[in-house]
Amino acid sequence: SGLKNGDDESVITYTLSRPDKDETDGERSGQHEIVAAGDAEQGNYAVTFVNGTLNIKKITVEFYNGERHLRDARLELNQPIGAVDSLGAAYRSNCTFKGWYYTNDEEQLVKVESGSTFTKDTHLYAMFTVTVTFSAEEADSCPETERVIDEGAEIGELPVPVKNGYRFDGWYLEDTFTNKVESNTTFAAHTTLYAKFVLQHTVTFAKETVEAA
DSSP states (O other): OOEEOTTOOOEEOOOOSSOOSOOOSEEEESOEEEEETTEEEEEOOEEEEETTEEEEEEEEEEEEETTEEEEEEEEETTOOOOOGGGGOOOOOTTOEEEEEEEEOTTSOEEEOOTTOOOSSOEEEEEEEEEEEEEEOTTOSBOSOSEEEEETTOBOOSOOOOBOTTEEEEEEESSTTOOSBOOTTOBOSSOEEEEEEEEEOOOOOOOOOOOOOO
16 A cells, blocks of 8 residues: 655555555545654544545644643645734743744754645644843943843843943842843843942052152
């Protein structure tokens, strides 16, 4: 038996985890295991038998916000998803929705774009960004006022504001300067950081002149 991948006429082997006893023409749905080129793909495929040949018909795209399953969508194999805005957005408190992402075969996160297609059951994950605001109202200058990073990411190298007559002593999570922020600090929500300055004291030593006797 063989599997036809969409319009591709090449036939590859397959097995079904719940094979039908009667391979007559018509649609079959349910949990199947497709074995192609030595790699097994398990999923809730909908398949059809046409003249004794198995064809994948539909796949399932599942939407997740963190570990919470939101909904499913059924797509024809290789069917473009259409405008990415039609997928809707996900919500997470005090964050900004960045888009829907999936994991490719190289275990890399890839953003879903308008017209993206899928050849197997796929999980889409909602990704978010947070804005870190640098509050340095007393500074004479500050090279950066805000930075957008991925939720849960490290802030990285921090800007250094300048205030005449003072030494910059770092960024803090509170305006009472309790918890200091470092380059490896991570953020899971929109956050304001506060610049701390310490008065710079200047000590001048007078030069004493001693005359020879």
